[in-house]
Amino acid sequence: MQAHAQALQAGQAQQHQDHKQLLHAIQEGLIQRDDGKVAQLGTLAAIKKAEELDVFLARGCDTAEVEICKGLLGHDLFHGLRRACEGSKHLMLAVGCPTT
Numbered sequence: 001m002q003a004h005a006q007a008l009q010a011g012q013a014q015q016h017q018d019h020k021q022l023l024h025a026i027q028e029g030l031i032q033r034d035d036g037k038v039a040q041l042g043t044l045a046a047i048k049k050a051e052e053l054d055v056f057l058a059r060g061c062d063t064a065e066v067e068i069c070k071g072l073l074g075h076d077l078f079h080g081l082r083r084a085c086e087g088s089k090h091l092m093l094a095v096g097c098p099t100t
Contacts, residue, residue: 067095
C-alpha cells in the first residue's frame with residue numbers, strides 16, 4: 001500500500017510540474033501577443049490606463065479647475081472633447097482652447 005501512495009504522490013508531483021509549465025507557456029504567449037498590439041500614438045486605440053493617469057495628474061488629481069469635460073478620462077474624454085469642439089466652437093474659443 002505504501003508503494004501505491006508513493007507512486008500516486010510522484011504522479012501528482014509530475015502533474016503539478018506539467019501544469020506550472022503549461023501556465024508559464026500561456027503567460028508568455030499572452031505577453032508576446034500584447035507586445036505586438038502597440039497602437040499608433042495619436043489614435044483612440046492608443047489611449048490606455050497610463051494616459052488616463054497622465055490626464056488625472058495634469059489636472060492636479062482633480063483639484064484643478066477644468067472648464068471642458070470635467071471629470072472625464074480616457075475614451076470618454078476623447079469623445080467629450082470631440083463633441084465639445086463640434087457643437088460649441090465659440091465656447092472653446094472663449095476658454096482659450098485652440099480649434100480649427
